[in-house]
Amino acid sequence: MHTTKDPILTTAIELTEQDDHLALRQTLIDGVKHSTGVENVSLFEMKVNYDSDKEEREEEGKQAIIYYRNAMDQNALFKNIEQRKMMHEALKKRAVRSDTNPNNRNKRYAIPILGGVISEILSVETNKISENSFHTIDFLVKIYRNYMLLLNKYERDALTGLLNRRSFEERLNRCINQMLETTLKEKDAAEKGQSIPTEEIPHLAVLDIDHFKLVNDTYGHLYGDDVLLLFSNKMKESFSAETSLYRFGGEEFVVVMNSSKSNALAELEKFRKEIERFNFPQVGTVTVSIGFTQIDDGCTVSSSIIDRADQALYYAKEHGRNRTCSYDELIKSGELVKKTIEEGETELF
Numbered sequence: 001m002h003t004t005k006d007p008i009l010t011t012a013i014e015l016t017e018q019d020d021h022l023a024l025r026q027t028l029i030d031g032v033k034h035s036t037g038v039e040n041v042s043l044f045e046m047k048v049n050y051d052s053d054k055e056e057r058e059e060e061g062k063q064a065i066i067y068y069r070n071a072m073d074q075n076a077l078f079k080n081i082e083q084r085k086m087m088h089e090a091l092k093k094r095a096v097r098s099d100t101n102p103n104n105r106n107k108r109y110a111i112p113i114l115g116g117v118i119s120e121i122l123s124v125e126t127n128k129i130s131e132n133s134f135h136t137i138d139f140l141v142k143i144y145r146n147y148m149l150l151l152n153k154y155e156r157d158a159l160t161g162l163l164n165r166r167s168f169e170e171r172l173n174r175c176i177n178q179m180l181e182t183t184l185k186e187k188d189a190a191e192k193g194q195s196i197p198t199e200e201i202p203h204l205a206v207l208d209i210d211h212f213k214l215v216n217d218t219y220g221h222l223y224g225d226d227v228l229l230l231f232s233n234k235m236k237e238s239f240s241a242e243t244s245l246y247r248f249g250g251e252e253f254v255v256v257m258n259s260s261k262s263n264a265l266a267e268l269e270k271f272r273k274e275i276e277r278f279n280f281p282q283v284g285t286v287t288v289s290i291g292f293t294q295i296d297d298g299c300t301v302s303s304s305i306i307d308r309a310d311q312a313l314y315y316a317k318e319h320g321r322n323r324t325c326s327y328d329e330l331i332k333s334g335e336l337v338k339k340t341i342e343e344g345e346t347e348l349f
Contacts, residue, residue, distance in 0.1 A: 007034045008136055015143050020170065021151060025071050025120075028144045032124070035140065036133040040106075040125040045071040045118050046091065047078060047241045066091065067241045071120060074174070075258065078241035086110045087121050101125060111137065113145050120148075157247040159225060160232035168246040168254055172305065175202045175256065175295050203264040205255040205292035206309040210321045212251035215283055223282050230280060231288075238271040261294060261326065268292060268324045276322060287322035289313060294328060311336055 011031025018024040025043050032041045047067050067078035068087060081088045090097040090110035098109045107129070111122040122141060155167040163171075179202070209215075209231060216224040228251065235245050239255060246254040257264055268290050275288050291312025295305055312327040315336065319325075330336040 007031070008139065011035055011140055012143050015140070015147055018147070019151075021148070021155070022072065022074070024144065024147060024151065028122070028140060029072075031140050032122070032137055035136050036129065038124055038126045038129060038133070042123040043071040044068045044087065044121045044123060046081065046120065047118065068121070069241075074171075075178070087123070090121060091119065111141060113141055113148070115145060115149060157249075160229060160247050162232050162235070162245045162247040162253070164246065165248050168244075168248070168256075171244055171256060172204070172295075176305075179295055200258045200260060202256060202258050202295040203261070203292055204295055204305055204309050205257075205264070205268055205290055206306070206313045207253040207255065207288050207290050208313055208317070209251035210287045210289055210317075215286070219283055227280055227283055227286060230278070231275065231286070234274060234278065235271065238274055239267060243267075255292075261328065264292060264294075265324060265326060272322070272324055289316040289321045290324040291316055292324070292326055 008031075011027065011034065014027050014031065015024065018027055029041050029043055033039060045068065048065070066081040066088070068081045068084065069076040069078045081091070086097050086099045086108065087110045090112045091114075094112055094114060096109060096111050098107055100106070101108050104127075106125050106127050109124045109129075111124065113120040113122060122137070124137065155164060156162065157164045209227070212224065212227070215227055228247075232245070232247060232253070235253065235255070239245060239257070242258060244256040246256075248254060255268070257267065259267065272288055272290060275286060278286070280286050291309045291314070293305065293308035293312060308327040312325040312330055315330055316323045316325040327336065331338050
């Protein structure tokens with residue numbers, strides 16, 4: 001418990017006590033509210049995607065599109081930032097921008113938080129704000145930004161900038177908890193004769209670059225690192241803004257997406273073909289094998305989910321590589337036999 005009664009200093013201390021992005025974000029929002037008296041405070045995260053409407057697209061001239069979503073809702077869909085002109089302007093000019101809410105005449109401020117892997121915007125709406133309050137917000141945002149950069153180093157892979165194993169384990173546990181909550185809600189609604197909207201089921205995919213050891217042995221680790229970096233950049237370009245991308249070390253990557261099975265397969269296959277077509281400098285053609293599974297109510301521990309995707313990946317490796325295999329379809333067809341995985345039995349990779 002903090003002994004100081006100064007809300008600004010209290011928030012500054014609490015910001016440096018957080019060990020994950022969601023808690024850090026909530027601390028900033030609460031701190032700005034308590035320190036300034038402004039109640040309408042929100043935080044938005046930004047992502048850059050490339051126009052991927054065309055299956056075949058030129059490497060040059062790709063259109064970068066910025067998307068935004070509520071930073072406190074990890075299941076929220078990203079929207080094109082052009083719908084929010086003030087936020088778009090704040091990002092472009094790298095400076096605070098403001099306008100007036102036409103519904104209530106309140107002033108709205110967009111405060112960019114830049115420099116991290118993911119840029120963010122703090123949104124503040126109020127009918128009146130003092131210069132001292134602006135200085136307070138600026139002070140807290142600077143502390144938040146610096147600590148966010150430290151967390152990024154802790155949660156992201158140094159070479160590729162993708163999220164790392166620690167971040168994945170936290171996300172997967174959240175997926176499991178949300179899935180269990182949804183299952184309970186569905187059962188409760190069914191007992192009452194009610195129905196609730198069906199949510200898209202999260203899917204997890206394990207991606208492994210084929211014959212990567214041969215790349216390192218033949219061309220050296222510098223070219224191997226180039227392959228990993230280009231591969232990860234292709235992941236960022238290919239998958240939707242809502243998809244979470246991870247590197248586990250070596251040539252192993254993980255994708256977590258909220259999607260139907262058919263859409264998950266389509267996205268993964270699209271990426272596999274893009275890698276197959278791409279000419280990696282010096283190395284030439286590189287391929288990837290992919291195994292994926294849905295995260296359903298039969299998966300209550302992270303090791304069982306990883307094991308399912310791994311089994312599908314190993315099947316792909318053993319049957320020619322450069323292919324995408326669904327664990328659920330392999331079980332259905334009898335190509336794989338379902339087994340029970342106890343908690344702690346399987347190590348992640």
